[in-house]
Amino acid sequence: MIVEAAVSFFLVVGSFFLLVGAVGLARLPDFLMRLHAPTKASTLGIGGLLLASLVWFATHGLPGVKELLVTLFMFLTAPVSANLLGKAALHLRLKSRAPLPPPAPGADPDA
């Protein structure tokens, strides 16, 4: 019962974060912002699903740590590929649509 509840919880939370990552990828305005959503939220999502899979197979006669290996692999490779994609975007000089910071109080507005 507790195992079922834990597996269900990790399944729903993991897939929800995968959905959050995809929505962020679709809705954020420029590439360097869009880079954040899948690399963070989707990594968390797949981690949750693999945790659910680990608990499920550990209680169904197939214990193993292979899920942890995949989780480790995902957590190691997601920042590397995100770093390479960010470097590629800087190399291509993609436009950032982030607004400029407001001027400091008391600064000369014409400067």
Add this chain to the structure above:
Amino acid sequence: MIATALAVSFVFVAIALAITFWRLLRGPDAPDRILALDTLYINAAAIAVLAGIALDTPLYFEAALAIALMGFVGTVALAKFLLRGDVVD
């Protein structure tokens, strides 16, 4: 309870796949498409893990591992191509 959670998870991941595929088609730049492809790989691995739990077989788990590996290699190769104009230099 597991069945309901699995159904909800399949629906969530399917919607995520559809949205990501829309971004892959829309672009507008090459890094956007590569990022969408990388996210599609992650979501495909998630579908494989979910199928493994739903069908109660550890076989799909190896598929998820292979998809994750190939996805990383493909993303790195495409990003290196954008950076250098060549995959291996």
